[in-house]
Every structure is written in structure tokens, then in C-alpha cells.
Amino acid sequence: ETGVTQTPRHLVMGMTNKKSLKCEQHLGHNAMYWYKQSAKKPLELMFVYSLEERVENNSVPSRFSPECPNSSHLFLHLHTLQPEDSALYLCASSQEKTGSEQFFGPGTRLTVL
Amino acid sequence: GENVEQHPSTLSVQEGDSAVIKCTYSDSASNYFPWYKQELGKGPQLIIDIRSNVGEKKDQRIAVTLNKTAKHFSLHITETQPEDSAVYFCAAKRDSNYQLIWGAGTKLIIKP
Numbered sequence: 001e002t003g004v005t006q007t008p009r010h011l012v013m014g015m016t017n018k019k020s021l022k023c024e025q026h027l028g029h030n031a032m033y034w035y036k037q038s039a040k041k042p043l044e045l046m047f048v049y050s051l052e053e054r055v056e057n058n059s060v061p062s063r064f065s066p067e068c069p070n071s072s073h074l075f076l077h078l079h080t081l082q083p084e085d086s087a088l089y090l091c092a093s094s095q096e097k098t099g100s101e102q103f104f105g106p107g108t109r110l111t112v113l
Numbered sequence: 114g115e116n117v118e119q120h121p122s123t124l125s126v127q128e129g130d131s132a133v134i135k136c137t138y139s140d141s142a143s144n145y146f147p148w149y150k151q152e153l154g155k156g157p158q159l160i161i162d163i164r165s166n167v168g169e170k171k172d173q174r175i176a177v178t179l180n181k182t183a184k185h186f187s188l189h190i191t192e193t194q195p196e197d198s199a200v201y202f203c204a205a206k207r208d209s210n211y212q213l214i215w216g217a218g219t220k221l222i223i224k225p
Contacts, residue, residue: 043213
């Protein structure tokens with residue numbers, strides 16, 4: 001295992017639901033990332049947190065809301081999503097925000113009906 | 114914006130043969146080039162990386178080559194085995210940045 005866990009592994013939600021994705025890293029890293037992975041496309045960086053401060057928000061719609069309460073935990077709060085938001089959401093961590101290697105969790109497979 | 118082109122999108126090779134995946138990057142200031150392997154049901158995992166001050170790096174059956182002038186880098190896997198079947202991603206970044214620029218991935222299929 002990589003030391004990064006994500007829950008739930010699978011999530012099906014309607015467009016009016018509110019849900020949250022959780023990520024936890026056990027590596028002592030101080031930077032954490034949310035990515036969106038769609039089939040046959042490059043990974044899309046959504047958010048970066050360094051020392052619990054958000055340092056990047058790549059023009060992500062406001063229906064995605066991140067939260068980083070401490071350096072080990074990262075959440076992605078979801079509300080009023082669209083079917084095109086269905087994808088694999090990956091969490092990653094690294095030693096620091098410019099650290100070379102990123103360690104990924106297994107992802108949450110999200111389906112929006 | 115900056116981008117990384119990766120080819121081919123799918124590669125099928127006979128077990129025991131070699132596989133080569135190629136990437137081209139656009140940001141000439143990129144100086145770090147990792148390769149990640151993603152198996153089914155898992156997140157990507159770093160398998161090898163190279164920095165711009167070297168032209169080649171090897172780790173057992175895996176090697177990466179870098180041509181800075183042409184802005185190309187490639188992954189070479191020799192003596193392929195069934196467990197090499199996965200999706201491989203290349204990426205590029207500047208050391209000063211936190212953002213990796215990713216290729217779209219190559220699905221490698223090893224035929225028995």
C-alpha cells in the first residue's frame with residue numbers, strides 16, 4: 001500500500017445530493033492534492049494544499065469544495081454535481097508542494113446520475 | 114498552456130518482447146520527468162524518474178531516456194512480463210512548481 005487511503009471507494013449520487021470524499025495520508029507529508037481522472041485524458045489537478053493552506057485552485061467549479069483540517073486529512077465536499085462530473089477522484093500527497101514524488105490513494109469512483 | 118503528448122495510447126506486445134512509450138513536452142524549462150504505472154483499481158505509482166542533467170537512467174528492466182533538445186523522453190521496458198500490463202503515464206514539471214503536467218496515458222497489454 002502507498003500510505004494514502006481514500007473513502008469511499010465507490011459512490012453513486014444524484015444531482016441534488018451532498019456527499020464528501022475523504023483522504024488520509026500516513027506518510028508525514030505536508031502537501032496534499034485532489035485530481036480528477038477521466039478515461040483517456042491526462043490527470044486534471046483540482047486543488048493543492050501545502051501546510052493546510054490552499055495554494056492552487058485550477059478553475060474548479062464551486063460545486064467542488066475542498067477542506068484540509070490538518071496535514072494528514074483532506075476532504076472534497078460535493079453538492080449539486082452534474083453527470084459530467086462522473087470520474088475517478090484521486091488524492092495524493094508529497095513531502096512538500098514542490099516535492100518530486102507524489103503518492104496516490106486508490107481513488108473514489110464517482111457516478112452522478 | 115503547457116502540455117505533454119504521449120504515444121501510443123494502446124500498446125500490445127508479446128511477453129518477453131520490449132515495449133517503448135514516448136512523450137513530448139512543451140515547457141522547455143521542465144527539468145523533472147517521472148513515469149507512473151497505474152494498475153486496475155489502484156492509483157498511479159512512480160516507477161522511475163529522470164532529471165534534465167542526465168540523458169538516461171536504468172532500473173533493472175526499466176529505462177528512461179531524455180532528449181532535451183528535442184523535448185522528448187521515453188520509457189523502455191525489456192523482457193516484458195504479464196505483471197507489466199497496466200496504464201503508464203508520463204509527466205513533466207519544473208522543480209520550482211508543484212504541478213505535474215501529465216500525458217494522457219498508454220495502456221500496455223502483454224500477450225502470453
